[in-house]
Amino acid sequence: MSTEQGDFRKIRRLESSNAFLQVLLLLAILLGMNYLAARFYTRTDLTRSNEHSLSLETRAYIEKIDPENPVRIIVTLLAKPNDTDEEIQTRLEVEKILREYAYHGNRQGTARIIVEYVDVFRQRERARELAMEYNIQQGDSILITSGERKRLIPASHLRALQERSGVLVGFRGEELFTSAILHVTRKEKDKVYILDGHGELLLDSADPERGMTEASAFLMKRNIELEPLNLLLARKVPADARLVIIASPQSEFSENEVILLKDYLRKRNGRVLVCLDPYFKHGLEDLFRDWGIDVQDKLVMEPSADRQAAQSGATLIREFANHQITRTIGASHIPVLMGACRPVQADLGAPLDESLRVTSILRTKEQSWAETDYRKLEKSLPGPRDIPGPISIAAVAERQIGQQGINIAGGRLTVFGDSNWISNAWFNRRGNRELLHNSVFWNLDRYTSLNIPPRPLKEYELTLDAEEFSSLRGRLLLLPLGILVLGGICIWSRRH
Amino acid sequence: MRSFRAILRQEIFVLLISPATYVAGFLFLLLMWMVFWQVLKEMPSDDLPVSSFFQMFWLPVLFMVPLLTMRSIAEERRLGTLESILTTPTTPLAIVAGKFAAAYILFLIFWLLSLGYPILAALQVPEGSATFSFMELSPLIGGFMFVAVSGTTYVAAGIFASSLTRSQLVAAMLCFAVLFIVILGEQILFTYSGLPETMPERWQPLVEYVRTFRQLEDFSRGILDTRPFVLYFSNAIVLLGLAVVIVERKATR
Numbered sequence: 001m002s003t004e005q006g007d008f009r010k011i012r013r014l015e016s017s018n019a020f021l022q023v024l025l026l027l028a029i030l031l032g033m034n035y036l037a038a039r040f041y042t043r044t045d046l047t048r049s050n051e052h053s054l055s056l057e058t059r060a061y062i063e064k065i066d067p068e069n070p071v072r073i074i075v076t077l078l079a080k081p082n083d084t085d086e087e088i089q090t091r092l093e094v095e096k097i098l099r100e101y102a103y104h105g106n107r108q109g110t111a112r113i114i115v116e117y118v119d120v121f122r123q124r125e126r127a128r129e130l131a132m133e134y135n136i137q138q139g140d141s142i143l144i145t146s147g148e149r150k151r152l153i154p155a156s157h158l159r160a161l162q163e164r165s166g167v168l169v170g171f172r173g174e175e176l177f178t179s180a181i182l183h184v185t186r187k188e189k190d191k192v193y194i195l196d197g198h199g200e201l202l203l204d205s206a207d208p209e210r211g212m213t214e215a216s217a218f219l220m221k222r223n224i225e226l227e228p229l230n231l232l233l234a235r236k237v238p239a240d241a242r243l244v245i246i247a248s249p250q251s252e253f254s255e256n257e258v259i260l261l262k263d264y265l266r267k268r269n270g271r272v273l274v275c276l277d278p279y280f281k282h283g284l285e286d287l288f289r290d291w292g293i294d295v296q297d298k299l300v301m302e303p304s305a306d307r308q309a310a311q312s313g314a315t316l317i318r319e320f321a322n323h324q325i326t327r328t329i330g331a332s333h334i335p336v337l338m339g340a341c342r343p344v345q346a347d348l349g350a351p352l353d354e355s356l357r358v359t360s361i362l363r364t365k366e367q368s369w370a371e372t373d374y375r376k377l378e379k380s381l382p383g384p385r386d387i388p389g390p391i392s393i394a395a396v397a398e399r400q401i402g403q404q405g406i407n408i409a410g411g412r413l414t415v416f417g418d419s420n421w422i423s424n425a426w427f428n429r430r431g432n433r434e435l436l437h438n439s440v441f442w443n444l445d446r447y448t449s450l451n452i453p454p455r456p457l458k459e460y461e462l463t464l465d466a467e468e469f470s471s472l473r474g475r476l477l478l479l480p481l482g483i484l485v486l487g488g489i490c491i492w493s494r495r496h
Numbered sequence: 497m498r499s500f501r502a503i504l505r506q507e508i509f510v511l512l513i514s515p516a517t518y519v520a521g522f523l524f525l526l527l528m529w530m531v532f533w534q535v536l537k538e539m540p541s542d543d544l545p546v547s548s549f550f551q552m553f554w555l556p557v558l559f560m561v562p563l564l565t566m567r568s569i570a571e572e573r574r575l576g577t578l579e580s581i582l583t584t585p586t587t588p589l590a591i592v593a594g595k596f597a598a599a600y601i602l603f604l605i606f607w608l609l610s611l612g613y614p615i616l617a618a619l620q621v622p623e624g625s626a627t628f629s630f631m632e633l634s635p636l637i638g639g640f641m642f643v644a645v646s647g648t649t650y651v652a653a654g655i656f657a658s659s660l661t662r663s664q665l666v667a668a669m670l671c672f673a674v675l676f677i678v679i680l681g682e683q684i685l686f687t688y689s690g691l692p693e694t695m696p697e698r699w700q701p702l703v704e705y706v707r708t709f710r711q712l713e714d715f716s717r718g719i720l721d722t723r724p725f726v727l728y729f730s731n732a733i734v735l736l737g738l739a740v741v742i743v744e745r746k747a748t749r
Contacts, residue, residue: 019741026737030730037726038705046634046718089542099714103721116700460628461540464621472620473533479612480525487518494513 039109170454199250248419252283339420503594550639565654634718
């Protein structure tokens with residue numbers, strides 16, 4: 001009897017351990033399968049036009065990210081109780097699109113893109129770390145970083161607004177995120193040369209009027225290497241020049257210098273940014289004519305509404321074109337503060353050139369005018385020889401190269417009719433920093449001309465009158481009633 | 497396999513002739529009617545009505561799955577028929593799989609019927625009254641796929657709960673509690689608790705991996721992701737495996 005009981009106990013124990021092993025095996029399968037699934041997965045967009053997928057361009061750039069130096073995307077968009085619909089929608093769109101970036105950044109289980117969401121109010125410790133490491137001072141933004149490079153994208157830049165009404169019509173996330181990824185994964189530093197030899201603003205001078213240390217420090221922090229260049233001595237534009245800045249020349253350029261600049265722009269698809277002042281002859285007329293820009297020897301007069309600005313001889317510019325350089329400034333409604341300006345506009349008499357596109361990017365108010373006799377200026381009203389406002393005071397000329405429908409960005413010439421705005425005294429005022437930032441970045445292709453349009457944000461509407469609504473409600477109710485009738489028929493037929 | 501087919505046939509037959517099935521179907525469709533109607537009333541919206549319709553999938557799931565599964569094994573155990581079945585060449589795996597398949601098929605039929613709402617609306621709404629199509633295929637397919645895929649885990653959880661007890665009521669309550677935690681737990685944790693504050697950074701991918709509403713958001717926009725497939729199928733396999741182990745153990749006691 002006791003042997004039998006012992007055998008039963010043994011069998012029970014064996015069964016128990018067997019069951020235990022089965023459970024362990026099942027759990028191991030569960031963990032193993034999910035571990036692999038999390039690393040190796042695919043996503044398929046069923047929509048006809050792949051409207052939720054990233055563009056081929058973005059995917060190609062993500063493919064090139066070095067897995068050893070992944071891109072980190074740190075999102076600090078905050079959910080607040082009084083969030084507007086636009087803010088909520090922006091946050092949702094960011095989350096959706098970043099899931100696509102994370103997916104395409106994942107290859108063979110290695111993450112090229114790591115997305116992290118940080119609530120700076122709740123995750124205090126992490127917020128402090130971010131502030132220390134990346135100098136993030138504000139929430140509500142997206143930081144994209146890789147190695148030492150970083151770019152901060154404020155949430156407001158993600159929204160594409162209708163030009164006049166300001167209504168949210170699209171989401172610019174992909175364009176901005178991809179551009180930022182390109183920027184932070186770029187290995188080499190961009191070299192920018194600042195011309196001297198004509199009394200230009202000085203790169204290393206702290207003088208408020210004639211120095212530009214503020215601007216140079218600002219650019220150097222953004223991984224841009226600045227170096228002065230005297231064309232008369234160097235006799236060439238260096239091979240590594242990605243951009244040449246001419247800031248406030250006080251004397252004329254020689255013919256040779258102009259030829260060097262022309263060759264740099266035309267033959268090497270170079271980029272030149274010029275800030276001119278009224279009163280001074282510059283000798284660059286030939287270059288400007290070649291690029292379809294007309295810089296006139298006039299002075300822009302503006303009856304300023306801003307008393308403080310008027311007293312300091314400044315002009316507040318609030319009219320911006322929808323161009324990469326000025327779009328974000330216009331969207332944030334921050335004016336740019338300029339000094340005395342000369343008109344800079346597209347040359348209407350220039351020969352027709354299909355590869356050249358000239359865009360006026362800054363304009364003064366309608367009440368302003370361009371004064372011709374400004375040197376002997378006594379009057380304060382426009383005369384018959386003057387040009388009525390609004391006056392264009394900055395323009396960009398860009399050439400497309402290529403053939404058979406394939407267009408590649410060629411040389412670019414950007415001309416501002418004032419240079420005060422980049423001097424130490426003016427640089428940190430109003431939208432001036434952003435204007436220089438955008439101008440330089442655009443010229444350096446850091447806003448690589450991504451052909452990614454904003455994603456339209458749709459609103460779905462149903463317009464029915466009360467009668468149609470009530471009829472629809474009644475007809476939809478037929479479905480549950482139909483099931484009840486079907487059940488009744490089934491049961492009745494079974495019983496009979 | 498033959499015993500599995502026999503059990504499946506028997507289960508489906510019982511379900512089809514049972515008045516409770518039609519009452520459950522009626523209640524389910526009535527609930528979905530209210531959801532669909534609410535979605536239409538709240539237009540204009542940033543989401544397609546079909547996407548919003550599937551966003552509310554949890555509501556019927558919480559009530560329907562316990563009703564569909566509570567009877568399956570608990571009732572057999574209460575009546576003592578489970579032991580009788582096991583004396584035939586039927587394995588516990590065939591019993592559990594058969595009962596799961598029957599409940600799951602009914603679950604899918606109910607959901608397929610609920611797709612009648614967008615179809616009816618597409619037929620009834622006059623042309624030009626809507627700026628969208630009720631029959632937009634990608635959210636319809638994606639939303640239904642999510643319900644079908646996640647349904648494997650939910651129905652398996654119901655079968656597992658039913659295998660734990662002889663009481664149908666206890667099985668239903670247990671199933672409801674499990675589904676509530678699995679589906680709505682993360683929403684509650686993220687909204688009302690200080691989870692993000694205390695959660696280590698390295699746990700973020702794990703939490704993201706299991707967030708039901710994130711997955712649903714993708715599927716109902718027409719994006720299919722393989723991760724939820726593996727997650728829900730593997731969970732279903734484990735839950736059904738546990739149910740098999742329990743049936744085996746109880747039958748030998």
